[in-house]
Amino acid sequence: MNLITVDAASCKRDGLCIQDCPTQILGWDANGLPEAIQGLEALCLNCGHCIAICPHAALALGALRTVDLEPVRSECAVSPEAATQFLKSRRSVRLFTKELVPRDLLTRVLDVTRWAPTATNRQPLRWLVIETPDKLRELSRMIADGLRPIPYFERMVQGYDNGVDRFLRGAPQLIVAYAPIEGFDPSTDCTISLAYLDLAAHAHGLGTCWAGVLLAATMFNSAIVPFLGIPDEHKVCGAMMIGYPQYSHARIPERNPLQIKWA
């Protein structure tokens, strides 16, 4: 099967698909229609830009046609003011109710992360949701064990010993992001996807907090990654506590002034 197929009757020969192809593997055929340049098909990132940009629905990428794609709905467009307020009002939540976020809601929130940008569109993310209280308790214990010798974490470990878990903060669920070790930049891909998760959760009124301490602890307690059941040749790239917030922040805290140089 050809990489792309073009409906000659619908194609207006505007060349948008050719211009927008990130790896520049599309060109013109002898009839003035777009085609995949022979020998370069393997460079396709399968990003779908060519079919998504075609205003005339003239293209198919493999079996997928423009008309099969979800349309961008203008009625859902976010104003700059709403987007700014939304982004500024996201807070790290460290006080959770005990209620579990239903799996179907968590699945919908995680599903949005599939549209996070990833290097060369590899989409390497895998997710693990831990929601069994015993497992979360054991994980906190392992984090405490790992961080116990590190002076920076002394107070957190002391708190843990005194019954205050500042590692996982009593969140009812913990989402761990992992990815195959090989690949261009799995850690960056994970971080961006976690940021998507953070924002998607905020949109649903859920509370989140990055669990950087878990990542730190994996460096000092080699039992954590096997405990999580992360497959070989994969790495844990980040984690996020999630649940329903007990409280909300009525105001937006201040931040450092913007530092910007123009050149």
Ligand SMILES: Cc1cc2nc3c(=O)[nH]c(=O)nc-3n(C[C@H](O)[C@H](O)[C@H](O)COP(=O)(O)O)c2cc1C
């Ligand atoms: C990579 C990363 C790791 C973090 N790790 C933790 C953590 O382990 N525990 C925690 O309570 N907060 C953690 N945070 C949250 C930051 O402390 C928080 O983002 C910062 O204080 C600003 O507050 P805000 O998120 O409410 O704007 C982390 C944030 C990031 C981006």
